[in-house]
Amino acid sequence: MRPLAYLMLSFVLLGLVSFTPRTHAQSDCDPVSGDAQGQATGPATFVTTVNLVVGGQPLTATSTATLLEQRQAGDGAIQATTSHVFEISGSSDGDGQCEAGENCFTTLDRAVVSPTDTSGPFRLNSHLEIISGNGAYADTCGRLVSHGFVNFGAPIPTVEWRTKGRNCDCAP
Numbered sequence: 001m002r003p004l005a006y007l008m009l010s011f012v013l014l015g016l017v018s019f020t021p022r023t024h025a026q027s028d029c030d031p032v033s034g035d036a037q038g039q040a041t042g043p044a045t046f047v048t049t050v051n052l053v054v055g056g057q058p059l060t061a062t063s064t065a066t067l068l069e070q071r072q073a074g075d076g077a078i079q080a081t082t083s084h085v086f087e088i089s090g091s092s093d094g095d096g097q098c099e100a101g102e103n104c105f106t107t108l109d110r111a112v113v114s115p116t117d118t119s120g121p122f123r124l125n126s127h128l129e130i131i132s133g134n135g136a137y138a139d140t141c142g143r144l145v146s147h148g149f150v151n152f153g154a155p156i157p158t159v160e161w162r163t164k165g166r167n168c169d170c171a172p
Contacts, residue, residue, distance in 0.1 A: 029168040030055030032144060036063060040157040047096070048159060050086065054167055060089040064096030077114040083107060084128060091135060098134050105133035105140050105167075113150060120153020124161055141170035 031054075038048025044067040052059045069081040084107045085096050091103035098104035111126035128144040148161025 028170075029142065029166040032142070032165045032167050033163065035160070035162045036148075037158070037160045038063070039154075039159065045096075046157075046159050048161075052086075061086045062089065062092070062094040062096075063087075066096075073112065075114070077112055080111045080113065082109045082111055082126070084109060088136070098132065100134055103135035103137060105130050105137040107131060107144070116149075121149050121151045124148045124150050124159065126161075128163070128165070130167065137167075139169055139171035140167055142167040 032052060034050055034052035036048035036050040038046055041047045041064075046065045048063045048065070050061040050063045052061055064085045064087075066083050067080055068083055071079050073079045085098050086105050086107070087094055087096075087098065088103040092099075093102070098106045107128035108131050109126050109128045111124060114123045114125075116123060124147065126146045128146065130140055130142045130144070133140040142165060144163045144165030146161045146163040148159065150159045151157060
């Protein structure tokens with residue numbers, strides 16, 4: 001049961017979701033790429049340090065992922081709905097909340113965690129939909145795709161992933 005709970009936490013970190021995107025002009029979007037490493041902080045949460053490049057600008061963020069829902073799929077895989085809060089360093093307190101006055105954004109995600117040939121590590125594949133933000137990200141929307149691994153065999157489960165996507169200005 002414990003590994004399953006941590007697996008679901010991983011899903012929170014990375015999601016595979018399809019939402020109706022807000023309308024935005026293609027030219028108002030910046031490419032996003034990055035990588036993250038972190039660990040479980042509870043049965044349904046992971047915290048990672050994320051090195052991002054947004055529109056050519058390097059940023060560091062703290063990402064808090066929360067498992068919202070999970071279900072078994074075939075071959076030992078788990079499908080999950082998760083949410084991430086990305087708090088940009090230097091402007092946020094890193095408490096896992098996207099609050100007024102902080103540069104931060106929140107995603108709603110769909111993830112699939114699949115077993116590997118080795119006991120402990122699982123593959124993580126997620127689609128993250130940016131649904132809200134504050135500060136410099138107040139009018140943001142966009143999508144990220146992340147791939148990585150969650151190691152449920154570690155004494156404290158760990159996660160590492162890479163992401164690519166876009167961040168758009170979706171001001172009304």
